[in-house]
Amino acid sequence: MTTEPVLIAGEWRESDTTGTFQAENPATKEALAPVFPVSSWLDCDQALEAAAAAFVEMQDLDVAQIAEFLERFATLIEENSDDLVSLAHAETGLPVSPRLADVELPRTTGQLRQAAAAARSQNWTQPVIDSANNIRSCYGSIGPVCVFGPNNFPFAFGSASGGDFAAAIAAGNPVIAKANSSHPGTTKRFAELALEAAQATDVPNSIVQLIYRSNHDIGQQMITDQRVGATGYTGARGAGLALKKAADGAGKPIYLELSSVNPVVFLSAVLEEKGEELAKEFSGSCLMGTGQFCTNPGMVVLIQSDEAEKFIDTVASEFENAATGTLLSSSVERSLHESHGVLVGAGAEVCCGTGDGKENPGYCVANTLLRVDGETFLRDPETMQTEAFGNSSLIVVADSLEQVQQILKTLEGNLTGSIYSATSGDDDEAYRVIAPILRKKVGRLLNDKMPTGVAVSPAMNHGGPYPATGHPGFTAVGIPGSLLRFAMLQSYDNVRPERLPAILRDGYQGSAQRLIDGVWT
């Protein structure tokens, strides 16, 4: 059987395959025609070899060339947007518009252009010069980066197009992209355009390799290989932690974006102030994209009251009246049912949902709202934080502000944490008590706002303490910060002037801010 080719060393090659797979249209449950290979170690080894060679070549490139590559790639994506949107729609079931065409695609090209600007300015390298000691330092490229993309953002987090890809390349590293198995065709199209951009801008053709799938052992062998610099992974916790264990054991940096329930606390006075409005806001955020966002609000904490009950009733009613969205795959559907089973098994009650989705021929689960009292939650907080990825949320009803504090103290690391409080000031004392607890549990703390949107901003932290990610000091979104994941710190001690990187030389003419003898210049 002929399978789709892999991209290695600038060539679309027949894979050395150990099996095949096909993507599926989750809206129809029909298999899509193209047959993709499961790569052997030989494919991975050749990809590593090509990436290692590209890395050496990239050290000598003018940074402007890397910027031009990223920009050309962005333009090619725009020129081929209909094609990309249609492929991704078929493979993911995500709506063509506004989601794919008008939100995610512009976000993706915007990220690539921001990454290009960072590569060009080199501001991300944080140059420091100590003239008295003649010691100079900056961040520099780390080596070939393996990128494992998630199922839920085929463009903006795609392994050959998204944030990790853009950051790795802007920091001077080639990428080995591992397609998400649910949208291999979309990823292949991006890799084709990336190769075209590489050829047009005269960067090494091996700046991006693409494989679609391998077994887990081979994936682990790849990311621990001495030719690898670092790995970026976005996806489910189990697979991510297995990769983390392997990478950690080999001393290879790995940046993970794993599960997160993104707790939202509604304090008492704000529920009195505008409970119904908040119920609608919350419902919209929770069901958007069928809840398949890393920052979906999967857990709500509130204190028992009549307003709290009204809030729950309104959300349940919104959930029941809303259409049932399509899930990304059969495994997302299965996993969502499993999570509901775990939560109900631990004592959560069903307000609505958990059953099959209605009037939707694709993969789906009914919009689900669960509730649990604080005491039951605290009996097994770890199980109660089981992520139910999709159109689902768990409301924890505490008996007091003290219990809210206890609940927050048991939280695992999360990407986000939100607190809604009254404009009257009546919640301010409660805020002061709980905010410091939540602050240290999350990468991004929000006020009066749902966590779902993740702006591509230099001030964004799309990260957080373990197990939301593998390290609380790095962000996956936001440029130039996200580049630092794929960098090493490099100090130059007494190195002769002409041998220094341009950005560390005395006569440097560029625009990057430099810390020279304690003064930003």
Add this chain to the structure above:
Amino acid sequence: MTTEPVLIAGEWRESDTTGTFQAENPATKEALAPVFPVSSWLDCDQALEAAAAAFVEMQDLDVAQIAEFLERFATLIEENSDDLVSLAHAETGLPVSPRLADVELPRTTGQLRQAAAAARSQNWTQPVIDSANNIRSCYGSIGPVCVFGPNNFPFAFGSASGGDFAAAIAAGNPVIAKANSSHPGTTKRFAELALEAAQATDVPNSIVQLIYRSNHDIGQQMITDQRVGATGYTGARGAGLALKKAADGAGKPIYLELSSVNPVVFLSAVLEEKGEELAKEFSGSCLMGTGQFCTNPGMVVLIQSDEAEKFIDTVASEFENAATGTLLSSSVERSLHESHGVLVGAGAEVCCGTGDGKENPGYCVANTLLRVDGETFLRDPETMQTEAFGNSSLIVVADSLEQVQQILKTLEGNLTGSIYSATSGDDDEAYRVIAPILRKKVGRLLNDKMPTGVAVSPAMNHGGPYPATGHPGFTAVGIPGSLLRFAMLQSYDNVRPERLPAILRDGYQGSAQRLIDGVWT
């Protein structure tokens, strides 16, 4: 038997001990009188509880108070320098002067004052403001930090006085210090002064806890405890990697400074130019402090020639004529003999040394110079990179520049790498070939300079790729950079103005540089 007390929650308490140990004077091999406890889990648990409480309190401290604490501590160290120097001299055998009194002690107080300045200015937090999206971010404290200090710097890297301690506290975290077993008395004296400084400056008394030793299981339990923010470890590779494995498994950041052979390459023309001078410079650097520096040049690479042979002869003669220094402990002596056995077993030849040290009643090994040809090195490069911590070095004689490249490509991650080249320019082409290889293997690249000195400079990188450290993006020396190890990235999204940290507010009046809407202000 009465043992020395541990410091927990601002009190010198009797330890819940599972055993005892005494330090030894390595210059006389005599046990020192004080008896120290081996702590049970109960001690560690109480230390964690106290540190967790201190961490909560520290969130509300004015940063100026933390700065005052560090400064007061530095002053107290100076006021008690005779005492500290005499304790450390007895426990480590390191010379009183200049080493302890005139170099390491001022370095230690200098670090504390630089850390204080960083805490006061908050420049290390790298505030970023995106006004349009009202998203703001900065680095913030991470939680209680466990510090494991090494044997070779009782002051400057001491667990209750050194770089990790200063960085952790300046970043807003309390410390649980684990004394190095070879100098518990010195560490205790530092902890006494730190407590005195805490009491005088009104910071939480639990800002520092001290235990002296525990078994390995309990150490691992401590650093993986959910109350811990991060761990800093400087020391031997085996113990460090065991801690790393435990911390990684729990998702707790750990920063390690492990072994490093610090390769030094002498190119051909520079050996012609001044081979004898370089042999003396190298010998001095290698034997300084009996070679017990993390950045000791433990491996030399050169290309075979008459000048190379003269260089080796001169070094051997310098080594033989130099006094035999005292090693820090019996285990350093044993380990150095073992490493020599491993290297000789793998094919290294003895130029001089490997036997017992002469005319030194303390722990010592004869100044040792080994050599090996490039082909033998390349047969088992991993074994050939066995660190021989102490007054010892291995010279690798390559048959060509090509072989030098092959050798450098097999190198593990190191803290430093040095290249000496001729002033005539005759080595420049060779430099261009090898420098890019070495650059990616080391944290600090040097020209024409020995790596031994580690300036406390903002441009320093005392770090490097694994296994020199656990992560190539961080430095253990150099302020403010070293603080970032003990920090998490914190984003504030739509948070009300009065609830923001001062440094992220619109009306901020401090001196820290902020990136506001893309412009450094």
